[in-house]
Amino acid sequence: MKTEKQRLSKMALDNLSVGYHKKALIEDISFSLQPGEILTLIGPNGAGKSTILKSISKQLAAISGVVMIDGHDMQAMRSKDIARKMAVMLTNRTRPELMSCTELVSAGRYPYTGGFGLLTENDKRIVEQAIATVHAQSFADALVSEISDGQLQRILLARALCQEPEIIVLDEPTSYLDVKYKIELLEILRSMAKTKHITVVMSLHEIDLAEKVSDKIVCVKGDHIADYGAPHEIFTDEKISALYDLETGAFSALFGSVELAKPQGKARCFVIGGNGYGIPFYRVLQKEGIAFSAGILAENDVDYSVARALAQTVIAAAAFSVFGEEQIKAAKAQIDAVEVIVHAGCPVADINRANTLLLEYAQKSGKTILSNLEELTEMRL
Amino acid sequence: MKGVTMTLSRKNTIRTVLVFAAMAVLFVCAAVWNISIGSVKISFGQIFQILTHPDTVDMTAYNIIFKIRLPRLLLAAVLGGALSLSGFLLQTFFRNPIAGPFVLGISSGAKMFLAIVLIALSQRVSSVSVGVTVLTAFLGSMLSMLVVLAFAGKIKNMSVLLVVGIMISYICSAVTDFFINFANDSDIVNLTHWSHGSFSAASWQDVAVSAAIVLTTALAVFCLSKPISVYALGEGYAGSLGIRIKPLRIALILFSSVLSACVTAFAGPISFVGIAVPHIARTVLKTSKPILLIPACFFGGAVFCMLCDLAARTIFAPVELSISTVTAAIGAPIVIWLMMQRRVKHSEN
Numbered sequence: 001m002k003t004e005k006q007r008l009s010k011m012a013l014d015n016l017s018v019g020y021h022k023k024a025l026i027e028d029i030s031f032s033l034q035p036g037e038i039l040t041l042i043g044p045n046g047a048g049k050s051t052i053l054k055s056i057s058k059q060l061a062a063i064s065g066v067v068m069i070d071g072h073d074m075q076a077m078r079s080k081d082i083a084r085k086m087a088v089m090l091t092n093r094t095r096p097e098l099m100s101c102t103e104l105v106s107a108g109r110y111p112y113t114g115g116f117g118l119l120t121e122n123d124k125r126i127v128e129q130a131i132a133t134v135h136a137q138s139f140a141d142a143l144v145s146e147i148s149d150g151q152l153q154r155i156l157l158a159r160a161l162c163q164e165p166e167i168i169v170l171d172e173p174t175s176y177l178d179v180k181y182k183i184e185l186l187e188i189l190r191s192m193a194k195t196k197h198i199t200v201v202m203s204l205h206e207i208d209l210a211e212k213v214s215d216k217i218v219c220v221k222g223d224h225i226a227d228y229g230a231p232h233e234i235f236t237d238e239k240i241s242a243l244y245d246l247e248t249g250a251f252s253a254l255f256g257s258v259e260l261a262k263p264q265g266k267a268r269c270f271v272i273g274g275n276g277y278g279i280p281f282y283r284v285l286q287k288e289g290i291a292f293s294a295g296i297l298a299e300n301d302v303d304y305s306v307a308r309a310l311a312q313t314v315i316a317a318a319a320f321s322v323f324g325e326e327q328i329k330a331a332k333a334q335i336d337a338v339e340v341i342v343h344a345g346c347p348v349a350d351i352n353r354a355n356t357l358l359l360e361y362a363q364k365s366g367k368t369i370l371s372n373l374e375e376l377t378e379m380r381l
Numbered sequence: 382m383k384g385v386t387m388t389l390s391r392k393n394t395i396r397t398v399l400v401f402a403a404m405a406v407l408f409v410c411a412a413v414w415n416i417s418i419g420s421v422k423i424s425f426g427q428i429f430q431i432l433t434h435p436d437t438v439d440m441t442a443y444n445i446i447f448k449i450r451l452p453r454l455l456l457a458a459v460l461g462g463a464l465s466l467s468g469f470l471l472q473t474f475f476r477n478p479i480a481g482p483f484v485l486g487i488s489s490g491a492k493m494f495l496a497i498v499l500i501a502l503s504q505r506v507s508s509v510s511v512g513v514t515v516l517t518a519f520l521g522s523m524l525s526m527l528v529v530l531a532f533a534g535k536i537k538n539m540s541v542l543l544v545v546g547i548m549i550s551y552i553c554s555a556v557t558d559f560f561i562n563f564a565n566d567s568d569i570v571n572l573t574h575w576s577h578g579s580f581s582a583a584s585w586q587d588v589a590v591s592a593a594i595v596l597t598t599a600l601a602v603f604c605l606s607k608p609i610s611v612y613a614l615g616e617g618y619a620g621s622l623g624i625r626i627k628p629l630r631i632a633l634i635l636f637s638s639v640l641s642a643c644v645t646a647f648a649g650p651i652s653f654v655g656i657a658v659p660h661i662a663r664t665v666l667k668t669s670k671p672i673l674l675i676p677a678c679f680f681g682g683a684v685f686c687m688l689c690d691l692a693a694r695t696i697f698a699p700v701e702l703s704i705s706t707v708t709a710a711i712g713a714p715i716v717i718w719l720m721m722q723r724r725v726k727h728s729e730n
């Protein structure tokens with residue numbers, strides 16, 4: 001049964017089940033993509049992202065269900081016709097001997113060349129363009145066996161580009177790339193999607209980048225699709241933490257970043273922070289493995305989202321409201337319980353005036369007060 | 382930038398032309414030497430005279446050339462090309478330059494099968510036709526290929542597969558020798574000689590049949606240049622470019638078997654040519670393009686075997702060495718060097 005939407009879409013998966021040796025690993029995968037949309041599969045290692053991509057690109061027979069391209073069942077299409085519509089970039093990194101980068105890129109012209117694979121002037125121009133797009137001119141003549149992993153990754157992308165596909169399937173395209181080329185690769189994909197209406201299906205490990213580049217996200221977890229939707233629907237603290245089995249708070253939807261594990265035990269130090277001043281101290285304490293509590297922070301403070309991931313206890317006040325008696329009382333209780341207080345140096349104004357009171361309270365109670373990172377590291381709490 | 386790529390591709394073109402020209406020159410030289418040198422020396426002038434005015438020369442030289450040396454050198458050329466191409470196909474299949482019909486035990490398997498069948502038949506019929514010999518060798522080749530593939534399915538490490546191949550080779554040779562011990566006296570002379578590999582006793586019929594089979598197969602292989610070029614990228618990429626992998630893999634194995642079977646049927650097992658020549662071809666052409674490598678392997682193999690046969694005949698004349706003695710002396714060091722190189726690369730990674 002084809003729905004109207006599937007008939008119009010560039011690519012549609014209908015109840016696809018994928019797996020090896022006739023045993024389904026992931027069942028009931030359904031989604032559809034319009035021309036120029038970018039879909040990213042995210043999920044933990046071994047969740048089956050590659051298996052899905054292999055089934056989409058017909059390297060692996062589907063257990064059941066169909067993959068449709070332009071409304072045609074892919075299983076019924078000739079592999080030659082598929083090759084003109086879909087290009088792939090795999091994690092398999094065979095490096096053929098004595099093959100230059102240009103030759104490897106030229107392999108992308110295969111579906112268009114004649115019986116002996118000779119390149120026309122037009123083919124050569126397209127190859128040159130693809131190499132220029134990934135900024136690989138400087139090593140285009142080098143042998144594939146001599147370049148770095150990151151360079152090879154860019155050459156493999158150029159190869160896929162010069163296949164002039166309508167759909168491009170990429171399995172972890174950003175691996176081996178440094179941050180500059182990661183961004184560049186995703187920008188190339190984005191601009192291809194935008195200007196040439198190429199549909200992109202890929203898997204990414206960098207969830208922060210996935211959020212920024214994708215139109216649709218599929219969360220793959222073990223034997224099922226945990227979630228499917230637009231990035232803003234998927235990238236919430238709860239959904240991402242559940243997908244990767246993270247502790248609550250370890251993933252920050254606000255920053256799209258993750259924090260390392262929170263130090264365990266009873267808090268031995270209280271950090272008075274705010275406005276980003278607290279974060280460097282939280283990080284040092286986390287690295288030293290010292291449990292701590294933090295406060296008083298507004299819930300819309302940048303420190304708050306990090307403190308929530310790393311501190312045992314966070315004394316917090318609602319966004320944009322003056323810190324009140326309730327928070328001060330809770331904070332004093334925390335101060336009483338520890339020997340060391342960190343004064344991170346956040347300027348004080350109307351809303352957070354209470355933090356000055358806390359500092360005075362700590363001084364009066366004879367606590368050790370530290371205000372720079374070196375002192376904190378030397379303290380060896 | 383454009384200027385640089387232009388000169389690079391022009392440099393490659395010049396290299397290709399030079400290599401093929403050198404091969405043509407060597408081919409002619411090897412042919413002339415093979416005709417001229419031997420127990421009876423025939424000068425270049427005589428050869429020229431025989432070719433232009435055959436009726437004016439003495440019959441001995443004429444017979445030596447047309448009944449012995451010419452068919453022998455042509456057989457060496459055709460089968461040398463076949464061996465080299467057979468090796469190239471196996472290297473493509475395994476994506477490893479250290480694969481060949483001899484080291485994988487395919488030649489020896491075919492030899493054993495052929496020896497057993499020939500001995501069994503010789504008890505019943507007086508002579509065995511060329512067709513039966515070739516067909517039997519092909520069956521033997523396919524059988525041993527299947528054994529190797531069964532091992533290859535389990536053993537992913539090429540070095541281990543080579544050790545297995547060499548062991549298979551020894552077992553098959555032992556079995557062959559065992560059967561030869563029980564053969565009739567009259568068969569033994571031929572079989573012993575053949576089982577060590579030789580181009581001697583080449584007849585025009587041998588040349589015609591082997592040339593027909595080998596040249597047809599070589600042409601078919603050449604037509605596969607395009608899919609082979611992409612197969613090197615791995616099956617995932619090849620498949621995504623529209624190649625049907627399974628038929629291609631079957632074609633590689635089938636053609637390789639036909640070629641090595643032809644060699645086994647007419648000359649017995651010949652070692653290392655299948656690895657040495659494709660390796661030299663890759664090194665001098667500095668390319669992995671099958672459209673260049675396939676003809677280079679074929680002609681290179683032809684020249685290589687003609688020269689090796691010349692050496693086998695003449696170095697210790699009148700004693701004639703088996704052709705494998707010569708090819709092994711040149712080929713085995715190349716294989717060792719290749720394995721060392723790959724070791725070094727692996728440990729670097």
